[in-house]
Amino acid sequence: MKRLIAFFIILALVCFSASAQKIWKTDVTNVDTTVVRGHLQLGGVSPSGGTISVNSNYIERNGKPYIPVMGEFHYSRCAKENWDKELKKMKAGGISVVATYLFWNYHEPEEGKFRWDGNADLRAFVKLCDENNLDVIVRIGPYSHGEWRNGGLPDWLYGRPIEVRSNDPEYMRYVERYFKQVGEQLTGLMYKDGGPIIGVQLENEYQHAASGWALGYGRFSELTAARMDVGITQVQAGINSEGNANSAIGASHMKELKRLAKAAGIDTPLYTATGWGFATIVEDGSIPVMAGYAYAAWTPGNVASDFYLFKDIRKHPDYAPVSFDTSKYPAMAAEIGTGMMTSHERRSIVPHESFLPFMVRNVGSGNNGLGYYMYHGGNNPLFEGSNLSYTDGSVSMRSYDYQSPLGEDGYPRLGYKSLKLINYFLQDFGESLAPMVTVIPDSNTSDSKDVTTLRYAIRSNGYGGYVFMHNFQDRCQTQNLGNNRIEVQTKSGKVCIPANNTFTLKSKMSAIFPFGVEFGGIPFNYATVQPYCKVGNGFVFISLDGIAPEIVLDGKHFVKGVKSSFSQGRTYIKLVAGQACDFKIDGVDFLVVPFDMALNSYKYGDRLLFSEGIVVGSEKAEIITTSSSVNIVVWPEAKLSSEKGTITKSNSSIGSSWTLNMPEVNPNIxxxxxxxxxxxxxxxxxxxxxxxxxxxxxxxxxxxxxxxxxxxxxxxxxxxxxxxxxxxxxxxxxxxxxxxxxxxxxxxxxxxYLKDLSKxxxxxxxxxxxxxxxxxxxxxxxxxxxxxx
CATH class of the missing domain: 2.60.120.260 (Galactose-binding domain-like)
Structure with missing residues (x-):
C-alpha cells in the first residue's frame, strides 16, 4: 500500500512538473536568406585591396559578412587632450566604429572664417581614431541637430533671403564651401586612401525633424527647416503617419548633397541617411539608418514603450512608416538610445540595466549594425562668448552627459560594462550572425505591458542560429520567468533548449543561446551559456544566474578539464553554476565565466583580462582604475608586471591571478x-x-x-x-x-519633473x-x- 501511495505521489509530481513547464515552439525551416547584390551605389576598395560592399541584408567586408558596432562620440564636446584616452576606453568597450557629428557653426562661426584648431581639430581626431584601430563615420550635416545650437547651422544664415535645407542655390553655395573645407581637413583619411573613414552621414532627419533658431523668438517658433517642410517637421524623432508631399524635392536635395560631398573629396564606401519617421534618404545611394529611444524626453512619461518587443525590424522598422523600400537595404541603427538628455521640466531617467536587454532585442530583431547614441557624453563648448548648447533654455547649458555608458568626462557606468557582452559577441561572431534572418514566434506578445510571456526571437539560416531573449520592460516591474523550454524545428531536426530540464530567465536579464552552430569546428547542438568572444584560438562563454550552464555537442568528443557524458549520439557537458572554468573540447580551448565576472573582462591581444579597472590599448596594455590596489586575472595564464607599483601573484581558478598595488595619491584638494x-x-x-x-x-x-x-x-x-x-x-x-x-x-x-524620479x-x-x-x-x-x- 505504501509503495502504491508513493507511486501515485511521484506520478502526481511528474504530471505537475510537466504541466508547469512552458514550452515555446518555433519553426525556422522556411527562412529565406536570399540576398540581392549590385543594386546599391555603395562600396569601395582600399589601397591594400580591402573591400566594403553592401547587399540587401548586410554589409560585407573583404567578402565576409560584417556587423559594425558604432559608438557616438563628439570630438567638439571633449577636451582634445582627452581624446586618445577616451577612444581607448571605447575600443576596450567593444566599439569598432566611432560616429561623430560635425557642427558647421563650430567650424565657421563667422562667415568665411573657418577654424580647425584645438577641440575643433577634426583631422587630429580622425588620425587618433586610426591610431587606435577604430573606423570612423563622419556625420557632416550640413544640419546635424545633436541638441546643438541651430542644429549646427551658423547664426549668420538666419534671416537671409534663402531657404536652408533645400536646393536654394545660395544655401547650396554655402554648403559647397563648407564641404570643401571638410574635405581638405580629411584629405588622405578616406578608406580609399588607406584611412579609417568608412562612411559619411548626409544631413540628419531630413524632412522629419529640426531644431529652433537660437536667434528666433519663442520656443521653436522658427524652425531650422525649409518653409515647404515646416508642416511635417518635428522637434525630435517620432512617427510621421502623413507622408511627405515634397518627397521628390527632398530626394533631389539629398542626391545633390552626396554629389557635393564626393566632389569635395568626401568619398567613402558607405553613405548613410537617417530614415526614421518618413525622413528622406538618397535612394539606392545611402543606407537608411534607424533609431530607438525607449526613454525619450520628448514623449509622455511613465508609458511603457514598444521598443522592448521583438519584431522583424527590417520589414517593420521602429518609427514606421518610412519613405523607402525596406527590402532593398540592411537593417541598421545609428541612434539606439543608450542614455537621454534631461531638461528642467523632464528628467527622463534611463536605468543602465536596460541597455543590454535593449540591444539583445535590437540584434535579435534583425539589426545588422548597432549605433549607440550617445556612447560617450560630452560638454558643450563656449566659443567667442556664444553658448553652443540647444536653443531650448530649459536644457543644460554645458553638460551633454546624456546618461551615457561613458559619462561627460569618461567616467564608466554599468552600461559601459554590460554593453561589452554584446559588442564583443558582434565583433567575433557577427560573420555567422549577419546572414541569419529573424523569426518571431507566434507566442510572442504584442502588448508592452505583458510581462509574463517569454520574449524571444530567433535568427537562423534554417539549420542553426541563435535564440535572443530578455526579461525587461521600461516603466514596468518584471518578475522571474521560470520553467521555460524552447523547441526549435530546424531543417536538421528539432532542438530542445534545454533537452532535459527548464530554465528561469530572471527579471531584467537577457540571454543569447546558440544552436546548430560550430565554434572552432566543434558542432554545438545547443548551449545554455552565451557566446561572448574569441581569445586567440579559444572561445569564451557566459553563464547566467538562474540558468543551469550546459553544452550539448553533436557526436562524440574528447573533453578535458570538466565532466562530460555521451548519450544517444550527443556529448553532454554540465558545468557548475556561478563558477568560472576552462576546459578543452577536441583540443580547442573553452572558458565559461559567470555574468558578473564577464562584466569586468577586457580583450587584449590573445588574452582576456579580468579587473575592476578598465584595460585599454592595442600596442601596449594599460589599466585605468579608481583604486590604487586592484586584482587582475589573465586568461590564458601569463606573467604580469607593471610600470608602476608592485605586483604579486595570487590564486585563481582560471588563468593566473595578480594583485597590483600602486602608490596611493593624496590629491591635496x-x-x-x-x-x-x-x-x-x-x-x-x-x-x-x-x-x-x-x-x-x-x-x-x-x-x-x-x-x-x-x-x-x-x-x-x-x-x-x-x-x-x-x-x-x-x-x-x-x-x-x-x-x-x-x-x-x-x-x-x-x-x-518629480514624477520622473524614483524616490x-x-x-x-x-x-x-x-x-x-x-x-x-x-x-x-x-x-x-x-x-x-
Missing amino acids: SVKKSGDRYLIVDASNVNWDELSELYIKFNYVGDRGVCLMNGYVKTDNFYVDAPWIVALKKHSEGLREHNMYFYFLPMDKNGQ LPDFGKSKEYLDLGTPEVIPEYRTTLFITK
Whole structure:
C-alpha cells in the first residue's frame, strides 16, 4: 500500500512538473536568406585591396559578412587632450566604429572664417581614431541637430533671403564651401586612401525633424527647416503617419548633397541617411539608418514603450512608416538610445540595466549594425562668448552627459560594462550572425505591458542560429520567468533548449543561446551559456544566474578539464553554476565565466583580462582604475608586471591571478561647504602629474547643480536619482589660480519633473528640499601592464 501511495505521489509530481513547464515552439525551416547584390551605389576598395560592399541584408567586408558596432562620440564636446584616452576606453568597450557629428557653426562661426584648431581639430581626431584601430563615420550635416545650437547651422544664415535645407542655390553655395573645407581637413583619411573613414552621414532627419533658431523668438517658433517642410517637421524623432508631399524635392536635395560631398573629396564606401519617421534618404545611394529611444524626453512619461518587443525590424522598422523600400537595404541603427538628455521640466531617467536587454532585442530583431547614441557624453563648448548648447533654455547649458555608458568626462557606468557582452559577441561572431534572418514566434506578445510571456526571437539560416531573449520592460516591474523550454524545428531536426530540464530567465536579464552552430569546428547542438568572444584560438562563454550552464555537442568528443557524458549520439557537458572554468573540447580551448565576472573582462591581444579597472590599448596594455590596489586575472595564464607599483601573484581558478598595488595619491584638494547651497573646491596644490584624472562625486539631492570658475559656467547637472560626477584635470591650469564654485538649487515640492524620479525626499512642511550630502574625491590611476608568456 505504501509503495502504491508513493507511486501515485511521484506520478502526481511528474504530471505537475510537466504541466508547469512552458514550452515555446518555433519553426525556422522556411527562412529565406536570399540576398540581392549590385543594386546599391555603395562600396569601395582600399589601397591594400580591402573591400566594403553592401547587399540587401548586410554589409560585407573583404567578402565576409560584417556587423559594425558604432559608438557616438563628439570630438567638439571633449577636451582634445582627452581624446586618445577616451577612444581607448571605447575600443576596450567593444566599439569598432566611432560616429561623430560635425557642427558647421563650430567650424565657421563667422562667415568665411573657418577654424580647425584645438577641440575643433577634426583631422587630429580622425588620425587618433586610426591610431587606435577604430573606423570612423563622419556625420557632416550640413544640419546635424545633436541638441546643438541651430542644429549646427551658423547664426549668420538666419534671416537671409534663402531657404536652408533645400536646393536654394545660395544655401547650396554655402554648403559647397563648407564641404570643401571638410574635405581638405580629411584629405588622405578616406578608406580609399588607406584611412579609417568608412562612411559619411548626409544631413540628419531630413524632412522629419529640426531644431529652433537660437536667434528666433519663442520656443521653436522658427524652425531650422525649409518653409515647404515646416508642416511635417518635428522637434525630435517620432512617427510621421502623413507622408511627405515634397518627397521628390527632398530626394533631389539629398542626391545633390552626396554629389557635393564626393566632389569635395568626401568619398567613402558607405553613405548613410537617417530614415526614421518618413525622413528622406538618397535612394539606392545611402543606407537608411534607424533609431530607438525607449526613454525619450520628448514623449509622455511613465508609458511603457514598444521598443522592448521583438519584431522583424527590417520589414517593420521602429518609427514606421518610412519613405523607402525596406527590402532593398540592411537593417541598421545609428541612434539606439543608450542614455537621454534631461531638461528642467523632464528628467527622463534611463536605468543602465536596460541597455543590454535593449540591444539583445535590437540584434535579435534583425539589426545588422548597432549605433549607440550617445556612447560617450560630452560638454558643450563656449566659443567667442556664444553658448553652443540647444536653443531650448530649459536644457543644460554645458553638460551633454546624456546618461551615457561613458559619462561627460569618461567616467564608466554599468552600461559601459554590460554593453561589452554584446559588442564583443558582434565583433567575433557577427560573420555567422549577419546572414541569419529573424523569426518571431507566434507566442510572442504584442502588448508592452505583458510581462509574463517569454520574449524571444530567433535568427537562423534554417539549420542553426541563435535564440535572443530578455526579461525587461521600461516603466514596468518584471518578475522571474521560470520553467521555460524552447523547441526549435530546424531543417536538421528539432532542438530542445534545454533537452532535459527548464530554465528561469530572471527579471531584467537577457540571454543569447546558440544552436546548430560550430565554434572552432566543434558542432554545438545547443548551449545554455552565451557566446561572448574569441581569445586567440579559444572561445569564451557566459553563464547566467538562474540558468543551469550546459553544452550539448553533436557526436562524440574528447573533453578535458570538466565532466562530460555521451548519450544517444550527443556529448553532454554540465558545468557548475556561478563558477568560472576552462576546459578543452577536441583540443580547442573553452572558458565559461559567470555574468558578473564577464562584466569586468577586457580583450587584449590573445588574452582576456579580468579587473575592476578598465584595460585599454592595442600596442601596449594599460589599466585605468579608481583604486590604487586592484586584482587582475589573465586568461590564458601569463606573467604580469607593471610600470608602476608592485605586483604579486595570487590564486585563481582560471588563468593566473595578480594583485597590483600602486602608490596611493593624496590629491591635496579641499572641498568646503559655504552656507546651505555652495561648495568651494580648492585644487591649487594638486600634483596633476601623479594622477590620470581626479573626479568629485556629489551625492546631492536637489533640483540642479552648476559648476563655475573664473566667472564661467564649466558644467551643470539636473538631478536624476544619481550622483553628479565631475572631472577636474582638464581645468588644471585654471585651478592653480582660481577656486571652483558649485552652486546647488533646491528641489521644488511642486516641480513637474518629480514624477520622473524614483524616490522623493520628505519635504515635511517646507516647499523646497536640498541636501548637499558628502562629496567624495576620487583619484584615478593609470599604468602600463607588461604581459609575457
